[in-house]
Amino acid sequence: MNSDEFILSILVNNEAGVLTRVSSLFSRRAFNIDSLSVGVTDDPKISRITIVARGDDHVKSQIILQLEKLHDVKKVELMPQTGTVMRELVLIKLNISQESRAGLMEAVSVFRAKVVDLTNDSVTLEITGERSKCNAFVEYLRAFGIAELCRTGLTAITRGPKTLKPDASV
Amino acid sequence: MKIKGAELIIRILLEKGVDTVFGYPGGAVLNIYDELYKASDRIKHYTTCHEQGASHAADAYARVTGKVGVVLATSGPGATNLVTGIANAYLDSSPIVAITGNVACPAIGKDSFQEVDITGVTMPITKHNYIVKDVSRLASVLREAFDIAASGRPGPVLVDIPKDVQQAECEYEPAEDAVEPQQYRNGKEAFVQAVKLISECKRPFIYTGGGTVSSNASKELLALAEKIDSPIGSSMMGLSAVSHDHPRFLGMTGMHGKLAASRVLSEADLLIAIGTRFSDRATGNKVEYIKGKKVIHIDIDPSEISKNIPAFVSLIGDVKSVLKKLVNELPPCDRRDWHQEVEKIRNSSDRRLEMPKDELNPQTLIQAVNRHAPKDCVVCTDVGQHQMWTAQYYKFSKPRSFVTSGGLGTMGFGMGAAIGSCLGNDRKKTVLFTSDGSFHMNMNEMVTAVSHQLPLVVVLLNNNTLGMVRQWQTLFFGCRYSNTSLERRTDYVKLVEAFGATGMRVSTLEELEPALEKAFAAKGPVLIEAAIDQDEKVLPMIPPDGTIKDIILKA
Numbered sequence: 001m002n003s004d005e006f007i008l009s010i011l012v013n014n015e016a017g018v019l020t021r022v023s024s025l026f027s028r029r030a031f032n033i034d035s036l037s038v039g040v041t042d043d044p045k046i047s048r049i050t051i052v053a054r055g056d057d058h059v060k061s062q063i064i065l066q067l068e069k070l071h072d073v074k075k076v077e078l079m080p081q082t083g084t085v086m087r088e089l090v091l092i093k094l095n096i097s098q099e100s101r102a103g104l105m106e107a108v109s110v111f112r113a114k115v116v117d118l119t120n121d122s123v124t125l126e127i128t129g130e131r132s133k134c135n136a137f138v139e140y141l142r143a144f145g146i147a148e149l150c151r152t153g154l155t156a157i158t159r160g161p162k163t164l165k166p167d168a169s170v
Numbered sequence: 171m172k173i174k175g176a177e178l179i180i181r182i183l184l185e186k187g188v189d190t191v192f193g194y195p196g197g198a199v200l201n202i203y204d205e206l207y208k209a210s211d212r213i214k215h216y217t218t219c220h221e222q223g224a225s226h227a228a229d230a231y232a233r234v235t236g237k238v239g240v241v242l243a244t245s246g247p248g249a250t251n252l253v254t255g256i257a258n259a260y261l262d263s264s265p266i267v268a269i270t271g272n273v274a275c276p277a278i279g280k281d282s283f284q285e286v287d288i289t290g291v292t293m294p295i296t297k298h299n300y301i302v303k304d305v306s307r308l309a310s311v312l313r314e315a316f317d318i319a320a321s322g323r324p325g326p327v328l329v330d331i332p333k334d335v336q337q338a339e340c341e342y343e344p345a346e347d348a349v350e351p352q353q354y355r356n357g358k359e360a361f362v363q364a365v366k367l368i369s370e371c372k373r374p375f376i377y378t379g380g381g382t383v384s385s386n387a388s389k390e391l392l393a394l395a396e397k398i399d400s401p402i403g404s405s406m407m408g409l410s411a412v413s414h415d416h417p418r419f420l421g422m423t424g425m426h427g428k429l430a431a432s433r434v435l436s437e438a439d440l441l442i443a444i445g446t447r448f449s450d451r452a453t454g455n456k457v458e459y460i461k462g463k464k465v466i467h468i469d470i471d472p473s474e475i476s477k478n479i480p481a482f483v484s485l486i487g488d489v490k491s492v493l494k495k496l497v498n499e500l501p502p503c504d505r506r507d508w509h510q511e512v513e514k515i516r517n518s519s520d521r522r523l524e525m526p527k528d529e530l531n532p533q534t535l536i537q538a539v540n541r542h543a544p545k546d547c548v549v550c551t552d553v554g555q556h557q558m559w560t561a562q563y564y565k566f567s568k569p570r571s572f573v574t575s576g577g578l579g580t581m582g583f584g585m586g587a588a589i590g591s592c593l594g595n596d597r598k599k600t601v602l603f604t605s606d607g608s609f610h611m612n613m614n615e616m617v618t619a620v621s622h623q624l625p626l627v628v629v630l631l632n633n634n635t636l637g638m639v640r641q642w643q644t645l646f647f648g649c650r651y652s653n654t655s656l657e658r659r660t661d662y663v664k665l666v667e668a669f670g671a672t673g674m675r676v677s678t679l680e681e682l683e684p685a686l687e688k689a690f691a692a693k694g695p696v697l698i699e700a701a702i703d704q705d706e707k708v709l710p711m712i713p714p715d716g717t718i719k720d721i722i723l724k725a
Contacts, residue, residue: 021293028294058476065473071298071318 001131005034006060007079007086007156010049011166013072014040021070022049031055031063035088035153046074046166050155074166079156086156090134091116092141093124093148104144111137122147175305176201176336179269180209182312185345188240190231190593191215192224194251196244197284198271201336216593216622218586219614221248225255226586226612227593229264230573234548234594236386238319239266245273246284249330250291254580256326257295261577262407263380265324267315268292274334275303288330297325305338313345322352323471324384354470354487363483364466365499367440371464373508374400375438377423380407380576381445381469381489388412388569390493391444397497399505400442401512403431405452406561408445410572414565420516424452426558426708429523429721430516436718437511444468445489448478449577450714458717468492522724523709530679532559532631535700538679539601539629540564542686548573548591549601552584552608555637558708560603582611585628589615592624599690602628606656607636613665619695620670626695627686630662633704641707645725655704662699670694677701 001007012018019038026033034052041048053063060078067076079086094104098120108115108125111133117124127137131154138149158164173181179202183191191213195203206215218224221243228239239259243252249270259266273282289299298318300311308331315327368374382391388411395402395418402412403423412419421428423435435441441463446452453459460479467474467481468489475484485492525533536559543549549564550573551557557574566572573591575583588602609630619626631637636654643651663673672692674685682700689696711722 017289017293020290024293062473062477065475069297069471069473 004054005052008051009077009079009164010073011075012047012049014045014047018072025066029066037153037155052154077164083159084156085159086130086154087128088131088134088154089128089152091126091150092146094144095122095147096144107140172339173342175308175338176205178308178342180205181342182309186316189213191240191242192227193242194221194224194248196248198245198333218618221251222255223586223612223615225252226583227590228266229255229259230587230590231594232264232266233573234570234591238316242269244271246286249286249288256292258575258578258580259326260295263324265319266326267319268328270330272330272332275332292328296328299328301330302335305335305340356485360483360485361499367464367466367483368398371440373438374398374440375435376400376402377441377443378408378411379405379446382408382411383569385489387490387493390490393497394493397500398503401434403435405446407576409561410566410569413567422561425712429710430519432718433515434512439463441465447474454712454716520723532706533563534679536560536563538682542690543601544599547599547601548595550584550587550591552604553579553581554605554608555708556603556605556631581608584608585612585615588626589619599625602626604630606632616666616669616671623694627689628697630697630699631702632699633702635704662697666697672696675699
């Protein structure tokens with residue numbers, strides 16, 4: 001991660017429009033956002049958003065305080081740089097014939113990626129990991145010619161027993 | 171017993187103590203208006219000429235009463251016409267609930283007639299908004315809307331209710347216990363630090379904003395000033411919290427603030443900012459603004475702390491309760507040297523800033539209106555030079571007696587605001603200072619004032635130009651008056667007479683006196699058009715991003 005990057009985990013009401021409220025706050029206040037991922041939690045009423053954003057300490061604190069003002073936001077937590085498990089999933093499609101695949105399977109094995117689809121003319125790969133690993137894999141694959149690529153954005157959870165639960169008072 | 175969604179809306183309004191609603195009927199709110207008809211003995215609805223006027227009226231009503239203002243509009247254009255009013259309330263932290271109708275749920279997303287995604291449109295300008303697609307949620311959403319609008323830092327909430335939800339039936343259950351207001355926790359350390367800073371400083375300056383007004387904290391503010399022997403300055407939104415005549419009050423600071431207030435502020439070594447957000451119009455250059463001083467920031471909104479100006483110590487919470495606690499913990503201070511210095515600066519005011527006393531000009535006009543207006547009168551403004559002159563020359567003596575568009579700077583705010591202020595102040599005399607530019611934007615609401623025979627005294631400063639923009643063109647754009655000279659031929663006297671109001675025109679001080687006497691004696695709305703020189707400037711002026719050193723005293 002770059003030095004001015006940080007990860008926020010946000011618990012929100014699982015309701016229509018919440019994602020828009022959160023993302024539009026970033027554009028309205030001119031905050032920089034690198035990635036955003038969202039999904040429902042074990043409690044179906046609560047969704048969890050993971051945001052990778054950039055900015056100095058002042059911006060960081062403003063982002064948190066402004067997010068906390070949104071009615072649908074239950075909790076905002078700045079994830080510690082160490083002690084956080086961070087993962088991203090990338091799907092990559094390479095439209096290459098069988099003959100041109102030399103070296104590809106070796107990379108798949110070294111990076112612990114997976115082949116998720118295979119035809120005569122194409123290979124689709126999946127890789128999960130920290131962003132630096134995903135980036136390295138993607139860079140390596142460029143030589144083969146990437147036909148299509150999609151990333152989920154980072155998601156993160158703290159190590160150890162500590163959890164992120166909505167405050168009872170909110 | 172089951173009731174319809176539309177009736178439920180009325181029940182919740184009554185539950186929340188609403189007796190006044192502003193709005194405009196239409197297709198998607200017919201059911202609600204039908205219920206309003208049945209409840210007309212308990213809720214008085216005021217139909218404006220345009221939904222924007224209704225939204226400003228609700229905003230002003232909220233500011234004057236301290237209650238939540240309510241505005242009602244139909245779907246599509248009705249809803250979008252509220253947008254400026256909602257944004258205005260958002261920027262000035264005014265608590266309003268806007269209720270809009272929408273097309274029936276099955277028609278949503280089909281670009282149906284008069285369909286607009288108003289929750290999408292108003293998302294960035296509301297504290298929160300809702301579209302209610304299930305009638306069983308309607309009651310809880312409406313109650314929550316009122317709670318959100320009024321709690322914490324107040325602001326607008328919009329509730330969009332599709333037509334079929336208004337028609338659907340549900341059970342009505344009276345409100346459960348009211349929600350506990352949020353408690354703000356300041357570490358003990360914060361108060362200790364604040365007390366230390368205040369005790370150790372030599373030249374404190376209390377800078378008060380709109381939060382002091384909305385928190386009804388005038389008494390506590392003055393108690394603080396007495397205890398620590400400090401002068402008080404104000405943002406524009408903070409005006410009226412302290413009586414203009416109070417010996418500790420120096421007036422407005424900022425771009426068009428009083429010279430003495432700005433000078434004293436620049437000399438201070440401690441700025442105690444209360445219920446204010448350090449707008450760029452108030453600070454000028456933000457680095458220079460706080461040079462040589464520490465800042466204690468008291469506000470109910472934690473995100474305001476260090477947003478624009480870094481705070482050395484912050485106290486979060488309702489201004490009134492924070493000030494009470496702070497005053498209790500502070501030892502009394504005597505700052506004779508600083509006091510003397512402040513008085514010296516106050517009395518060295520620049521003569522060039524005084525307009526001639528023997529002619530009709532903005533200063534003599536506003537002061538004359540001030541003399542004629544009753545003490546309990548609310549004063550509204552539109553936006554532009556006349557607004558700044560009012561902020562500079564009118565002597566506000568009672569909290570919540572000044573209603574103006576601060577953050578958004580909405581030309582056209584005035585007429586709706588005057589209507590809402592008048593109705594929020596027991597239909598007492600209400601003054602509106604406006605101008606040819608602003609009045610033309612929403613003058614249609616004079617019609618509404620006539621319908622309800624509201625005792626408005628509308629003072630229109632006519633300089634045949636967009637004065638504030640012209641002032642900037644003079645100072646910063648080489649006198650190139652691009653599109654600001656208005657070649658309008660409006661006869662304001664005939665115009666308001668056609669609407670059913672009384673109109674008068676004055677061009678000298680001699681004409682002004684009898685006109686004001688007549689206006690303040692009238693039962694219904696009166697407009698006085700006063701001729702003003704188009705090169706009259708609002709001074710002093712600290713240029714944008716400037717400092718006290720750049721202050722313009724004579725143009």
